[in-house]
Amino acid sequence: MRIVIDLQAAQASNANRGIGRYSMALAEGIARNKGEHEIIIALSAAFRDSVSTIRDRFKKFLPDENIRVWYPVISVNYFEPANAWARQVSELLREAFLANLKPDVILISSLFEGPGDESVTSIKLFDRKSFVVSILYDLIPNIYPDIYLKNEIVSNWYREKLTHLTRADLQLAISNSSREESIHYLGTNASNVVNISAAIDPKYKPISIDHDDQLALKSQFGLSKPFVLYTGGIDYRKNIEGLIHSFALLKGRGYVYLQLAIVCSISDETKKRLTDLVVSCGMNQSDVVFTGFVPDEELLALYNLCELFIFPSWHEGFGLPALEAMACGRAVIGSNCSSIPEVIGREDALFDPHDHGAIAEKMAQVLDDSAFRAELEGHGLAHSKKFSWDATAISALNAITEKFSSRQIAENESKKSKYHRRLTLAYVSPLPPERSGIADYSADLLPVLSEYYDIDVVVCQEMVSSNWVDANCKIRNAEWLREHADQYDRVLYHFGNSHFHQHMFDLIADVPGVIVLHDFYLSGIISYLSRSGQIPIAWDMALYNSHGYAAIIERHSPSIDWSNVVTKYPCNFSVLESAYGVITHSRHSCELANAWYGSSASNEWAVVPLLRSPARIPDxxxxxxxxxxxxxxxxxxxxxxxxxxxxxxxxxxxxxxxxxxxxxxxxxxxxxxxxxxxxxxxxxxxxxxxxxxxxxxxxxxxxxxxxxxxxxxxxxxxxxxxxxxxxxxxxxxxxxxxxxxxxxxxxxxxxxxxxxxxxxxxxxxxxxxxxxxxxxxxxxxxxxxxxxxxxxxxxxxxxxxxSPKKCATEYYVAIEHFYSQQNLGTDQLLKAVAEVNATGAKTKVAAASIAHSIEPPLLQLQILIDVTEILDDVTNFPSVREQLKSLLASVEYPNAGARLEPVCFKDDGFRYARRFVLDVLNMQYVPLQDEVVTFAIGDFYVGQAVDGTADEISRMKGEGLVVKYMDLLDYGQLDKGKIGLDAAFLQFVRGILFERRGTTT
Structure with missing residues (x-):
């Protein structure tokens, strides 16, 4: 399975708290134990500083391209009414981004993210067919709404997240207690929620601490006596007030030699309130120490030095601090409710958290009874070893695999029994009497394909000489299809390299569909459109879009015959890019696609044998x-x-x-x-x-x-x-x-x-x-x-x-597969976004986020050459113009699957320097624009960081761009400007081509 893990929980405001640490540890455990599964980590660009850190964390488990980044529509506060559109668009965009990674399973590390930061989570708002798994930590706000959901905005947000949770195909609870909460409070089917438990970092263990270090550490936190330790946050359910009351009772029984250390972040206001409570209970302020935040290394030492660890919470999802203290060999006692009993694992170490006397009595028992205390310490060491992130990750993978397999079986059974209405298909192809092999082929395919579709044929010819078509199909033209595209469920194009198909190039851009690629090379018809004067710029645009500047330069070179350029370059990238899917008749076309556009270019293509009706052989x-x-x-x-x-x-x-x-x-x-x-x-x-x-x-x-x-x-x-x-x-x-x-x-x-x-x-x-x-x-x-x-x-x-029947069935399967994938594509996303109240400037912002987040179906490796520093030199030094032109022409692209793209830095970031390059090439008539640079993981940036660009380059590097620093200028020869990209650079670039994704030298 391909499992995509949404790891925003390890980026956002909870990153350094229990949920963030749990999410990261579980994701690493899954990656470590992935076996045959493919794991992809999805991160949000809203938290750019964390992307590089997390990428580095997973380097030992996953290839770099398996860390993917998406770009939400950023707003200061998603919960401001004016920014509701940004949150809604981002929710749709996130689901589209995840769907385009083609996951079998989406695992959400924490669904209840968002307040106070720019996390975005949702389930099945856009991608309703996905298989979604969510980690369930607890339902505490739902159980205690009067405490946690007083604020109307927070309440609405939380209730909305609960609705999303109910759409999950599987919930992975961090404890049996949390599992039971989901069943009881949400009515979740017991088979849809599984306890995978939790674990702690291996660093939590017994350690030796030098006497002087002990004194220094205690002095640092105001601990002058033996102490009872609590850590885990200050919240209503944590029962800190009850703990203080209980400790006061203990002190009143003669345990004056003890202090209580409460270790967690605490606001000044809360600290004053609790200190006042300490005094009102008859204790000195020094009897209870509020340390504030303590780093992990010092927390480990405090665990090892405490006389007793106590966990008095009324409600927990799991209770990691108790397990951490047990792993350090300390005696641990805790509440007898929610998940805490499963963590501690001994009934005689539990107490009623609502009974101050019971809490004090249990503390006294441990402190007075050395044998009991030793038992708890030994039990804690042994019991804590039963919890490990590998075990939790394997439990998660097993639960996901079992549930996913069950759903697959159920879906297959449903497909067998479910009635499907016949879909409408616009069939775009030449037909007889046109002197085209594809016309004859279509005449044979149409009757058998009509078993699956109601078909209208779309042609660009005066008449059709097919009795079957006349009797069974409506005959339409391209303009009809443009105006009535919404009447068709499916559109199928048959592309060949002849004039019979020239009308299809514009048509597929307006009305996308699945294409049958009869000829991989479309350069013959495209070059004809330019040379005949019908569309003068068609060939230049196709050469650039498909193959980059080197191809355009070659096409205009006086020393190269134009027919050789036609033979050399396929010029089909724009057609392939517009297609929902590609059907070919041989593996050879797939091999050509992989050679020209990268080794995975044809991964999603379908190969359907060329149909042939059985010939009637004469006697x-x-x-x-x-x-x-x-x-x-x-x-x-x-x-x-x-x-x-x-x-x-x-x-x-x-x-x-x-x-x-x-x-x-x-x-x-x-x-x-x-x-x-x-x-x-x-x-x-x-x-x-x-x-x-x-x-x-x-x-x-x-x-x-x-x-x-x-x-x-x-x-x-x-x-x-x-x-x-x-x-x-x-x-x-x-x-x-x-x-x-x-x-x-x-x-x-x-x-x-x-x-x-x-x-x-x-x-x-x-x-x-x-x-x-x-x-x-x-x-x-x-x-x-x-x-x-x-x-x-x-x-x-x-x-x-x-055989016709077999081939028609394969056509149907391929077309339906491509359309099922396209239902989650950019076109559908744009329609969904249009329904959100995002107009004017908002539309531009949303479009930019979509462009950065949704990877196009075909990708060519880019080598981005930063020419910012030489823009003026082209004017000041004419030699630089010729050197740049020579550089662009010198990189041989055939079978390279890559392109050299000059870029320049402007106020809004890096943009393609297309107008600049076209000016250098004296091809200003080609209508290319300086659009914002988009890149994929594994693309290269070559240049030198200067004032204003360093941060942007660092950001792009963190998101997967490979950065190669090289000085582009060499003024060593008198006052003559010279591009310092000589033979050594060209060798470097050719090396990059061999290193491109999925290929080797």
Whole structure:
């Protein structure tokens, strides 16, 4: 399981009190005993000073990226009526932040946080499907409302928190007493609240203290006599007044040699009130010592030096001080109510806290009876060893695992029986008669996908020639979808790298949905939109958004052919970023995504096999008739390659292999390219080679074919050859067509074809020799049995793995999964925030918090170069301009998953220096803005702290930014400014690229 622990309790006002210490110790115990579980610690940026400290505490247990920080909408006081919007927005934002960490379980270390600080806690206000566990310390304010809930604001706050608590899937009580409180006062089902107990720090143990140190310590606190010790805070329920009255009774019985030490923080007003009580009880002021706050080291010594430890509280959630004193080997007595009996573990060490005489009598018994006292001391040492943070953490993990598993089983059973209405789906794709493989594919997918959805098709074409679509779907256009997007439960886009999809780029930005990525590279259509003048800046924007400045510089370099830039850069980041989820047809697209955008880029993608309806293979009589119609004889050996004739299909290599073999001389052997040749130099050269060969009459290029004619060639072929190079992440539909027709097919080990099962295709090396291909074709020419056997296995593969029903089901599962996750995404959060009364400047503040807190689905590693100090030097020293441009162009990005981003410091913090860089590059027309820098854990900052930036850099470092200090200027060469980022720096940057998240050198 992935368990996210909200550890605000260790940051806020309770951080140094029992709840804060319990929270930290339990979280460390869970991290220490996590086993196969993944633990993530969630912290609030409202308490920035604590983030680095807590991050350091967990370094030995967790990787740095498992400490995550979110940014609440900060206000001075959440409980001021004017700031109610800030608290409400922050509650929604916190839940969205946690949900986007994709937890199985959210563990709240302390739900009842907030008064007096900027803690934010809630349960299932925004994320109602989450599995939430809350630590339950006690319900004391609920049990004693007349004492603790007199203030209306505090009462309303507490009652609201109780409502949240009842929504928790599991409560982890710190004692059996607290567990019983939840069952009795809240009506919690007994199975939903588990006692995990508590523990203490191992430092609490018997220690030796030098005589002189004893005297010095006692003198420091005004302790001149043997003393009875109490520690644990001053509160109504702590029964301090009762303790003073009882100690006065003890003193009156002759125990004049004793003092009472009350160790805890105390206000001047409270100290005066209690001192007056001491005097009114007939004691001297010195008989009862109020030490005030005592550091842990001195508290340990006081535990070890006391004659007796007493814990007279009326009500506790657990009672850690009693256990700490027992672990130090002291005799401990306490109240016989709430959790204290389970902590002390001996009935004869307990008293009625409401009976002053009983308290005095129990103190006297311990002080007078040395044997009893020794028993209590020995018992305390032994009993305290039964409590450990490891045991508490393991109990917590076991309880969470058991409850989570039970809920999973119940949900699965519910899904089986629950009726789901058919959802509406807007299906955005080209359709026949468009000359697009994706159009034909959609025509096959739509009928089977309609089993799960009511579908409207969204097209950008004048007509649709599909009888099924005409009969079953409404045909819409992009503008309709924009205006009526709220009518659809789901939107599915089919993206390819051709002009048939150009309208989708703007549409998905306006109406997000799930995408089917048929081609990983979308650079062809995007570059076309710019080069054709339709959207002049489209390519520059896509290059920057996807690949950074180096790609833009390369695109405008006079020494680099633009087609090479198209081939090199995918330009798909904005589409992927807009998508709720991505479906591909091969693992190869996932590998490309991981190479370009970081090793985890495709972790959430779904791979659904390319659908193929079972082909109706004609019998021998029909096959002969088709051959005759095509001008081919029954005895000819016909080899076909399907699809466009192009360099990426290695068409020339197929011709060369044919001409090199005896096949070229055999009148009964025919090679047919079923498809059109493009107008490239490559195709022209190939056509020339064929026309000037001895086999020119038996090597044919059909040109574009209708769908029916295409399938006729599949039906009459004896052997298929489908080769690829420079794969763009696409899946070869033509290969599957060959396999679907039971056609023995030769492929090379490239791109998605490398994943094909070896029993279903004949696979040669990616960089095969011509003779290797010639020999293989020749073998199949004379071995009909081998062709037949391979074809049968190919047909079986398609009928099972690529069957329409199976693929449609996988589409449905993927789409529903992506939308279930997106229900907690930024779009839904913004809608929820809009319902809060946050307008004007408040909207801007809320938006900034959301941008900092919610990590986008795709992340590229950033190397933030601080150019604040050289902004003026670009003007003063023209050489600096060229050096910066050279620097930006010199970092090679392909397969790096990273980007170099100059930044500068302004009044509101660091911002991207985009306008500055575009000015340096003479590309002022590109509409990029200097937005506030956002970063992820593991990003790098390179620069030098100067006046005004040091605090901001320190803050960012505490939140996961890796800081590398380097002087960016070197004025060593006369008065000429020079960027001090030379070869050594470039080596450093390349090293960072290899260190990027999830990769190694």
């Amino acid at each position: 021998e009589k029909k096959r002969t008739a088709i051959r005759t119609e095509l001008g081919l004889s029954d005895n000819q050996f016909i080899v076909c390659s399907f699809g466009f004739v192009a360099s990426t299909k290695l068409s020339e290599k197929i011709v060369d292999a044919w001409l090199e073999s005896d096949l070229a001389k055999d009148e009964d052997c025919v090679l047919i390219f079923v498809g059109a040749a493009d107008n490239s130099e490559y195709s022209k050269k190939l056509v020339y080679k064929i026309k000037n060969s001895a086999a020119k009459d038996r090597i044919l290029i059909t040109g574009w074919t209708s769908n029916d004619l295409f399938h006729d060639y599949l039906a009459i072929a004896d052997l298929g050859i489908q080769l690829r190079t420079q794969s763009r992440g696409e899946t070869s539909a033509a290969v599957l067509d060959c396999l679907n027709y039971g056609l023995a097919t030769i492929v090379n080990r490239h791109g998605s074809m490398a994943d094909l099962p070896l029993h279903a295709v004949s696979m040669i090396d990616d960089d095969f020799e011509i003779s290797q291909l010639s020999g293989l074709i020749l073998n199949y020419r004379y071995d009909a049995d081998a062709r037949r056997a391979l074809g049968l296995q190919a047909k079986d593969l398609v009928c099972t793995l690529h």
